Every structure is written in C-alpha cells, then in structure tokens.
Amino acid sequence: MTPVDRVAKKTAQRISRELDQMVAELSPADAPQLALELTVKELAALQPWFMRFIMEDPDFKESYWAAVADIPATAKRAGLK
Numbered sequence: 892m893t894p895v896d897r898v899a900k901k902t903a904q905r906i907s908r909e910l911d912q913m914v915a916e917l918s919p920a921d922a923p924q925l926a927l928e929l930t931v932k933e934l935a936a937l938q939p940w941f942m943r944f945i946m947e948d949p950d951f952k953e954s955y956w957a958a959v960a961d962i963p964a965t966a967k968r969a970g971l972k
Contacts, residue, residue: 892900913930914923935942945951 910927913926917923917926931942
C-alpha cells in the first residue's frame with residue numbers, strides 16, 4: 892500500500908466513523924438525511940474547492956461509480972455499503 896493509499900483509507904475511515912456517529916445521535920424523526928444535507932452545505936462553505944471536485948469533477952464521479960460496482964450486491968441490498 893502506498894503512502895497515498897494509506898492516507899486516503901485512514902481519512903475515509905475517519906469520515907465514515909463521524910457520519911455513523913452523526914446518524915446515531917439522531918432519531919429517524921430528527922431527519923438524518925437533512926443532517927447530511929446540512930453537513931454538505933457546511934463543507935461547501937469550509938472546503939469549497941474540495942466539495943466542487945466531489946460534486947462536479949468527472950474523475951471523482953467515475954471513482955464513485957467504480958467503487959459502487961465493487962460492493963457486493965448483498966451489501967447494497969442490505970444498505971450496509
């Protein structure tokens with residue numbers, strides 16, 4: 892694993908833990924989807940260059956769809972990934 896791979900994996904794991912914690916702190920009535928939308932809004936203000944890449948760059952979109960394709964179908968159906 893390269894240094895870039897390690898940093899990317901570590902960062903993704905931290906972000907994932909934070910998102911899990913955010914959802915765990917909310918009940919379904921508290922609208923977790925709205926909380927995520929507001930998080931994206933906050934990130935757009937805090938990290939505009941980064942969010943622009945995520946939302947608009949074709950390479951990022953291609954990476955996302957490639958990753959989704961690699962997730963086993965059972966995990967997708969169960970909402971585990």
